[in-house]
Amino acid sequence: MSRSHRLMQLMQLFRTLPPPVRAQTLADETGVSLRSVYRDIEALRSMGAVIDGAAGYGYTLIDDPALPPMSFSPDEIEALVLGLREVLAVADPVLAGAAHNALSKLRASLPASKRHQLEHASLHAKRFHHRPEISIDVAALRQSIREERAVRIDYADHTGAKSTRDIYPLGIVFFESTLVLASWCLLRQDFRSFRLDRIRFLKETGENFRPKRVPLLRAFFAGFKAEGESRG
Amino acid sequence: MSRSHRLMQLMQLFRTLPPPVRAQTLADETGVSLRSVYRDIEALRSMGAVIDGAAGYGYTLIDDPALPPMSFSPDEIEALVLGLREVLAVADPVLAGAAHNALSKLRASLPASKRHQLEHASLHAKRFHHRPEISIDVAALRQSIREERAVRIDYADHTGAKSTRDIYPLGIVFFESTLVLASWCLLRQDFRSFRLDRIRFLKETGENFRPKRVPLLRAFFAGFKAEGESRG
DNA sequence: CGCGCTCTTGTCAATAATTGGCAGTAGGGC
DNA sequence: GCCCTACTGCCAATTATTGACAAGAGCGCG
Numbered sequence: 365m366s367r368s369h370r371l372m373q374l375m376q377l378f379r380t381l382p383p384p385v386r387a388q389t390l391a392d393e394t395g396v397s398l399r400s401v402y403r404d405i406e407a408l409r410s411m412g413a414v415i416d417g418a419a420g421y422g423y424t425l426i427d428d429p430a431l432p433p434m435s436f437s438p439d440e441i442e443a444l445v446l447g448l449r450e451v452l453a454v455a456d457p458v459l460a461g462a463a464h465n466a467l468s469k470l471r472a473s474l475p476a477s478k479r480h481q482l483e484h485a486s487l488h489a490k491r492f493h494h495r496p497e498i499s500i501d502v503a504a505l506r507q508s509i510r511e512e513r514a515v516r517i518d519y520a521d522h523t524g525a526k527s528t529r530d531i532y533p534l535g536i537v538f539f540e541s542t543l544v545l546a547s548w549c550l551l552r553q554d555f556r557s558f559r560l561d562r563i564r565f566l567k568e569t570g571e572n573f574r575p576k577r578v579p580l581l582r583a584f585f586a587g588f589k590a591e592g593e594s595r596g
Numbered sequence: 597m598s599r600s601h602r603l604m605q606l607m608q609l610f611r612t613l614p615p616p617v618r619a620q621t622l623a624d625e626t627g628v629s630l631r632s633v634y635r636d637i638e639a640l641r642s643m644g645a646v647i648d649g650a651a652g653y654g655y656t657l658i659d660d661p662a663l664p665p666m667s668f669s670p671d672e673i674e675a676l677v678l679g680l681r682e683v684l685a686v687a688d689p690v691l692a693g694a695a696h697n698a699l700s701k702l703r704a705s706l707p708a709s710k711r712h713q714l715e716h717a718s719l720h721a722k723r724f725h726h727r728p729e730i731s732i733d734v735a736a737l738r739q740s741i742r743e744e745r746a747v748r749i750d751y752a753d754h755t756g757a758k759s760t761r762d763i764y765p766l767g768i769v770f771f772e773s774t775l776v777l778a779s780w781c782l783l784r785q786d787f788r789s790f791r792l793d794r795i796r797f798l799k800e801t802g803e804n805f806r807p808k809r810v811p812l813l814r815a816f817f818a819g820f821k822a823e824g825e826s827r828g
Numbered sequence: 829c830g831c832g833c834t835c836t837t838g839t840c841a842a843t844a845a846t847t848g849g850c851a852g853t854a855g856g857g858c
Numbered sequence: 859g860c861c862c863t864a865c866t867g868c869c870a871a872t873t874a875t876t877g878a879c880a881a882g883a884g885c886g887c888g
Contacts, residue, residue, distance in 0.1 A: 366845075367875065368600040372643050375662065387835070397877050402836065411604050419835040419884045430607065430662035439694030440701070442738065447679020447695065462671030463679065506674065598874080599846065619864070629848050634865060651855040651864040 367404070370394050374404055375413065375428065384422025444470060458503035500566045505545070508568055509533045514550065518565040519558055530569055531556070599636070602626050606636055607645065607660065616654025676702060690735035732798045737777070740800055741765045746782065750796040762801055763788070 377393055378385060387401045394401070405423065409415055414427035448470075451463040500517075508515050515533055520526050531547035545563065549556040609625055610617060619633045626633070637655065641647055646659035668676065680702075683695040732749075740747050747765055752758050763779035777795065781788040 366639065368603045368639055369643050371600045372603075372661075386833095399877060399879095400875080403875085406836090407598065407600055411601050417835055420833045420886070421884095422834075428662075429604070430660075439691060439735075439738075440698040443680060443683045443691055443695035443698050444676065446691075447681075447683045448675060449679075450682045451675045451679045459671060459675055459678075462669060463675035466668060466672040466675050503671075506671075618862095631848060631850095632846080635846085638865090649864055652857065652862045653855095654863075 365395070370396065371404055371408060371411075374401075374408060375425075375430065378413075378415070378423070378425035379428065383424040384418070385424070386422040390423075459506070498560045498563075500560065500563050502560065505533060505560075505566060514569045516567055516569050517558065517563045520562045520564065522562075526564075529556075531558075597627070602628065603636055603640060603643075606633075606640060607657075607662065610645075610647070610655070610657035611660065615656040616650070617656070618654040622655075691738070730792045730795075732792065732795050734792065737765060737792075737798060741767060746801045747798055748801050749790065749798050751790055752794045752796065754794075758796075761788075763790075 373394055374390060377390060381389070387398055387405070390404075391398045391401045396404075405415060405417065412427075412429035413425070416424040416426050418424075445467070448463045448467045452460050452467075505515070514530055516528060516530050518526065518528050530550040531545075532550070534546045534548060545558045545560055547556055547558060605626055606622060609622060613621070619630055619637070622636075623630045623633045628636075637647060637649065644659075644661035645657070648656040648658050650656075677699070680695045680699045684692050684699075737747070746762055748760060748762050750758065750760050762782040763777075764782070766778045766780060777790045777792055779788055779790060
């Protein structure tokens with residue numbers, strides 16, 4: 365057991381054991397002498413951990429540098445709230461429900477001083493587009509994307525021609541007022557986009573992605589963005 | 597700088613730097629040889645950190661044992677990410693920056709097992725509207741809204757007629773492709789909306805809101821919504 | 829006040845870990 | 859086949875770590 369490992373272990377003990385934690389406990393737990401524990405505490409403190417030590421009492425972990433505080437600035441709260449409201453307004457029911465829940469959790473995790481700001485956020489999202497009817501289960505599709513599983517779709521292109529394709533769904537893009545499914549098309553062996561309102565049927569084929577090539581995906585989405593913005 | 601300290605530092609780097617992180621970067625950052633970085637990675641892995649290393653690519657932190665699982669469901673994460681991306685795409689620079697920071701903090705506070713999902717979120721937002729030029733300082737306006745202070749604006753209505761008004765700004769509404777400032781107009785003693793791109797000048801008058809009447813505000817926004825949706 | 833508990837700090841020499849450099853293997857995109 | 863980068867083995871010089879013993883200090887308690 366290396367010292368580094370022990371230091372990590374000590375932090376974990378601080379995180380899990382009910383305070384106060386006595387040095388002797390830590391010594392027993394790590395199988396090291398008391399003297400070493402005191403040296404370790406010193407090391408942890410020098411690394412930014414705030415550990416309160418009270419003689420005759422024990423140690424209490426006050427601030428853990430590994431845990432980023434969920435402290436959002438006013439602007440960040442507004443960005444989060446606005447974004448979630450946007451999602452509430454545009455997304456499929458499952459995702460909208462998730463946005464609602466996320467908003468609740470966010471509210472619960474904020475200190476009271478910032479909570480009213482969440483209620484009173486200055487930004488609201490309104491969207492009155494008549495979105496095309498989407499017949500497929502978008503929630504299920506998103507899950508396929510997340511779990512990187514291929515799906516089979518029935519698709520009608522802009523001319524009305526129908527086809528059945530096996531694709532790896534990569535992401536759903538809110539392309540202005542339509543939802544577009546970005547995919548790797550197994551038929552064409554290339555990236556293809558499909559409008560969600562033109563997909564008629566969807567089922568998983570059970571096939572998994574081949575090893576992911578992240579740079580390729582990045583490039584694809586970057587290209588998507590460039591292509592789109594050149595039109596704006 | 598002790599090795600233990602360096603290991604902590606490496607974890608922080610993994611949490612902060614955008615993946616992939618190359619060993620050379622870590623070596624430069626920690627001021628240590630490449631060989632030592634590889635040894636350190638090995639040490640971190642033996643401590644429970646799951647670090648994906650791909651030759652020719654770099655490292656990616658997959659699972660961080662120090663982070664307690666935070667309770668956002670996959671759908672909620674997607675809602676948050678999509679919303680923030682939307683904000684990144686449409687908002688003024690200050691708010692967009694805030695959205696970016698919020699995304700970083702969210703990423704940092706997520707257990708690493710869920711983090712890849714944030715990167716790989718299946719939803720993207722694209723927006724190619726040509727938004728009208730807004731000449732006023734939107735960030736300052738949002739601050740006035742937050743702090744509930746009255747402002748004086750120069751406004752040109754749809755006929756081009758100009759006027760100066762003292763208003764209590766209540767909220768900015770993303771009304772399709774335009775930004776609208778919902779306000780209580782001190783001149784008309786009623787709720788009024790102003791398009792941000794038609795506001796020419798803006799300054800605070802220093803006057804504070806009278807005690808807020810939340811129900812009225814709620815009713816106002818509800819009405820705004822009803823009015824808009826009836827058009828859809 | 830004295831007493832017990834516990835954090836805290838110092839010093840030492842034996843022991844163990846760390847380090848950089850170099851050389852080489854391997855995997856994946858192009 | 860080339861380039862980039864992750865990975866591994868080896869070695870000797872350097873550096874850190876460890877336990878033991880000793881002593882100081884804060885705090886609650888009777």
